[in-house]
Amino acid sequence: MPGTPSTCYTLIFDREADWLDIFRKFDRNKDGYVTREELQTTLEERNMRQLEIDMDEVMKKADKDGDGKLSFDDFIKSCGLKSH
Numbered sequence: 427m428p429g430t431p432s433t434c435y436t437l438i439f440d441r442e443a444d445w446l447d448i449f450r451k452f453d454r455n456k457d458g459y460v461t462r463e464e465l466q467t468t469l470e471e472r473n474m475r476q477l478e479i480d481m482d483e484v485m486k487k488a489d490k491d492g493d494g495k496l497s498f499d500d501f502i503k504s505c506g507l508k509s510h
């Protein structure tokens with residue numbers, strides 16, 4: 427796994443150690459996937475509401491395989507850490 431997060435999610439978790447830690451913070455029920463609801467709840471908890479993030483847009487871009495939830499792979503790809 428890659429090391430230091432350097433792109434969009436670091437806006438929210440800029441002190442966090444690595445991507446897996448960040449992913450686990452979003453994956454609230456620990457089933458290994460981040461849903462739209464989990465994403466939204468986590469952002470709201472961290473007072474990121476003011477960013478006016480369009481959750482549907484985020485999910486559409488991030489969910490590469492189209493199953494409606496983000497795997498860890500989807501998650502890191504969504505920030506361009508891995509290309510293709």
Ligand SMILES: [Ca+2]
Pocket residue numbers: 452453454455456457458459460461464
């Ligand atoms: Ca989950």
Ligand SMILES: [Ca+2]
Pocket residue numbers: 489490491492493494495496497500
């Ligand atoms: Ca997916």
